[in-house]
Amino acid sequence: MKKTLAIIIISAVTVINAFSQVLETKNWCLSRCDMVGDEKINTELVHLQMKNDSILKLTNLDSVKRIPLRIGIIQEDAMDVEVKELIVRRAIDNLNKSYAGLNFLFYIERTDVILSELKLEDLSVDFYAPYNRFSDEYDEPDLLSIYIFDYKDEFCEKTSTSISCGKTGGFSYILSERTNNIVMSRFDISDIKVVAHEMGHFWGLYHTFEEQQFGKDDFTVENCATLGDGICDTPPDPGPIYEVYVNYSTCELLNLTSDTGEEYKPHIENYMSYYKPCYLKEYSFTHDQMMVMTVAAGLPMRAKFIR
Numbered sequence: 001m002k003k004t005l006a007i008i009i010i011s012a013v014t015v016i017n018a019f020s021q022v023l024e025t026k027n028w029c030l031s032r033c034d035m036v037g038d039e040k041i042n043t044e045l046v047h048l049q050m051k052n053d054s055i056l057k058l059t060n061l062d063s064v065k066r067i068p069l070r071i072g073i074i075q076e077d078a079m080d081v082e083v084k085e086l087i088v089r090r091a092i093d094n095l096n097k098s099y100a101g102l103n104f105l106f107y108i109e110r111t112d113v114i115l116s117e118l119k120l121e122d123l124s125v126d127f128y129a130p131y132n133r134f135s136d137e138y139d140e141p142d143l144l145s146i147y148i149f150d151y152k153d154e155f156c157e158k159t160s161t162s163i164s165c166g167k168t169g170g171f172s173y174i175l176s177e178r179t180n181n182i183v184m185s186r187f188d189i190s191d192i193k194v195v196a197h198e199m200g201h202f203w204g205l206y207h208t209f210e211e212q213q214f215g216k217d218d219f220t221v222e223n224c225a226t227l228g229d230g231i232c233d234t235p236p237d238p239g240p241i242y243e244v245y246v247n248y249s250t251c252e253l254l255n256l257t258s259d260t261g262e263e264y265k266p267h268i269e270n271y272m273s274y275y276k277p278c279y280l281k282e283y284s285f286t287h288d289q290m291m292v293m294t295v296a297a298g299l300p301m302r303a304k305f306i307r
């Protein structure tokens, strides 16, 4: 009898404790969450900072290429930093996911606010002369900079009879020693594809639809390494002008053939294409694109950016 009673009492106490605990936790959390509201993004910031710092502490560096970044935020005055730290850290975290297959690990070494009235669109006038001048003035010798520029408010131009719209997400020279940076728009710094795309240029990749530099891809195995983007496992891509032929549900370009009768089947989801995100398909680099970037990373002109 005594034993049974003891057990019942303990159970009762446990039940009461459990209830009170749950209720208390719920109430506390709800009221605090309502009051503060920003703890989730601040927690994310801490986790991203920890991730960033853990890259610095890696000891097995044989296969890992650590690439410090200098973030340059371009703004007109020194009042407040106009790009949120969390936005930048998310962008670098996404960049590392995009480059995980290459063992490239980017981390933020330094962030500078650079005072300038230049907007992204100002840089490309006069054959990129303002961009080159800006780079000469602000680039660091052995440190890869990501400059984040503000953009013009209007993306569309209207006349009485027409409207045309366009937006630059960012740009970079392709494997050039002319500058040590990539340029991003504040608008697209949060776009996973645009950041990885510009970085792809920096490490040697051309657009999958490239034809200005080396001539149009002609579908032959013999010429795949010398025409188009110079990469054999990226199929010929007719380019963004033919985007209307893309079915974004099946992620396939349909019913478009070359002058010589071959069917175009480009990788819609490739980071170096100009297509939009494809339904349920992750962006990717091909094996040979990753090889190009890995080899480029071994060249002195790019190895100097790796620690």
Ligand SMILES: [Zn+2]
Pocket (backbone or CB within 6 Å): 197, 198, 201, 207
């Ligand atoms: Zn590009």
